[in-house]
Amino acid sequence: MKMQIQITMNKALYLRDPESSELGKNILQHSIQLIFKNGFESFTFKKLAEDIGTTEAGVYRYFENKHKLLVYLTAWYWGWLEFQIRFQTNNISNPISKLKKIITLLASSVKDDEQTSFINESLLHQIIIAEGSKAYLTKQVNEDNKQDFFKPYKDLCALIGHIILECNAKYKYPKSLASTIIEMAHFQNFFMNNLPSLTDFAENKEESEIVSFLNDLVFTSLNKK
Amino acid sequence: MKMQIQITMNKALYLRDPESSELGKNILQHSIQLIFKNGFESFTFKKLAEDIGTTEAGVYRYFENKHKLLVYLTAWYWGWLEFQIRFQTNNISNPISKLKKIITLLASSVKDDEQTSFINESLLHQIIIAEGSKAYLTKQVNEDNKQDFFKPYKDLCALIGHIILECNAKYKYPKSLASTIIEMAHFQNFFMNNLPSLTDFAENKEESEIVSFLNDLVFTSLNKK
DNA sequence: TTTATTATGATAGTATTACTATCATAAATA
């Protein structure tokens, strides 16, 4: 049985819903490939259009600009990841096991999920690591936030924050610890692969070591009396 | 007595040494003001030249492009901060007190240091918070790293890593903890001011609370038996 | 002090980026 995951996207992120047409799906699919390959800075709608075999104007009918497209992709990713987390921790009652599972999911590379043929989650995960923070590290962060562009990220952070409190109701910084886990799951991965001396994982380049680091960091904090 | 701090910069970062001339110093000073005011994305050499009262070509004689200028500014900042840290922890022998002092320096806003008239450290600190990661979150990170552009950042990280080991010689992740402290000192600040629901500091927006969070995180990890 | 070097200013020019606009046609829907 194939189940279809539907991630509800904020309508203000696009001009025309990219999931509603072949061209739209091509925009998502090829933008992921191009950003992954050449990075967000060198990514342009012209190159994207050529890659797809459409025109620049065609892309502009779906997304106002490349920043909105990046925010769309990150929002999609966080929405998808929250679903994965809820699904995979559904049967776990112990909050500590739950949080451990979440850390593993955050810090492990993703395998492409066949359900959504136009989104390659594995590549998207890599994009989020290297480009994800650029979605909010801008001068427009406040306006973007007012339009709820970062809701999926904030929802995920809130979810993790609640589980942290289930582990230790007296812990004083659940939200900051949650955002630290999320960001560090990605930054330590980026550092490990690109600036290895900033990490302790230079030799093996194993994601499992990032998981161990985060587990150590989080659970010593939460177990403290 | 006025002492002059001289931060030795990597020569590959510039075409002509900006500290060697009035125009060069103007480039540094005004680029900091403009990037602070409008963000790195909207910053161009044309606008910078107009702001200074020189020509675009004049700026290009000092820096190859705006990415190199950003990397220059971040390198300068980390070099300057390492000096501040060494200076202000010089008389502290206890590694725990030393690390606490470092966390405070990392997470507190900086007051402009009159020594370097052309660099406004206070604005530069804000730039590093919002734009600093863009210096390395690029496709060229490996080439840039090969040219040692990130040495000041890596040196600071190594310094903190060593102090972490002085606190607890058995701690397994000194470098990753060091980079986590550095990054989170900045990200929690950015979140607090722009995406407050990702932190626990929304009400007071006090940097001292970031310091408390980081102290709690770091010292429970290091005190664990 | 003259000469040679170097830094700046002024101006021009090019390819690419980031869009907006218009019109014709094909496809889907009423």
Added chain:
DNA sequence: TATTTATGATAGTAATACTATCATAATAAA
């Protein structure tokens, strides 16, 4: 069948990211 809607094709504009050239001013070397 009529009509709405999506796409393709083409054109155009302002801004960005540079490179090149030449004259002049300031500085340093002979």
